[in-house]
Amino acid sequence: MASQDDIFQLLQTIFEELKELQHEFKMQQAALTLAHNQIRELKESQKNVEKVFKDSVGVMWDVSKSVDDIQGKVCSQMTSADSPRLHEVVESLDLKIKSYAEATKAAQISFCQEQEIEKSNQLARRKNVRISSLPKIENEDVKSVVTKFLDETLQVSNAELAQAFRIGNKGAQPRGIIVKFVNQTQRDVALANKAMLKGRRIWLDPDLTPLQVEVRRKELAKVKEAQESGFVAYLHDGRAIVTQRRRVSST
Secondary structure, X not given: XXXXXXXXXXXXXHHHHHHHHHHHHHHHHHHHHHHHHHHHHOOOOOHHHHHHHHHHHHHHHHHHHHHHHHHHHHHHHOOOOOHHHHHHHHHHHHHHXXXXXXXXHHHHHHHHHHHHHHHHHHHHOOOEEEEEOOOOOOOOOHHHHHHHHHHHHHOOOOOOEEEEEEEOOOOOOOOEEEEEXXXXXXXXXXXXXXXXXXXXXXXXXXXXXXXXXXXXXXXHHHHHHHHHOOXXXXXXXXXXXXXXXXXXXXX
């Protein structure tokens, strides 16, 4: 039968290993939290991606707290050398480690899947634009209407369109139009000339994924906040650009 000193030594070893494990868990938690914050800023975390990472971070917080609890139990056992109690502590730790590993693996798989879906969606839309509030013509051929609009308004001559169709529910306002160009250069020219639409109450924008729309919304909020604080700010390539403070005119 193991002596009191042998059991004490075993408990001391487990205690040290638990300390190292806790440190590793906290580093993993910090890394995943950083990754989560970066994902939110990228053009690529739909809401379900964010939820998976938040859940994973929560699991690791629970694991870290549990390790603290286990350390306390080990410390309390170091004076009583109760072997059955020690086994209970080790089994509890093992369950928490498995839970942490499963949650991390699930988060990684989900993240990779969502990233691939987002990349595919962005790739499929790279030649598209969205036109809003272009008046509807009775019995219209949407592709012909859009081709004429591009030529006469945005100086895109002989536009080659793969598709052009209206989207959304019918109502008083003209439905939006999704336009897919054959040639991405023509799509880029149309977007570059969108300033020509000023005052016409017709809008031309890239065809963004839901995630890109959310990122754009947040960037526009940054622009508005900066402008209200007296800075020159604008949106460029989907990102908020904040420059020098506006000069205050002398009176």
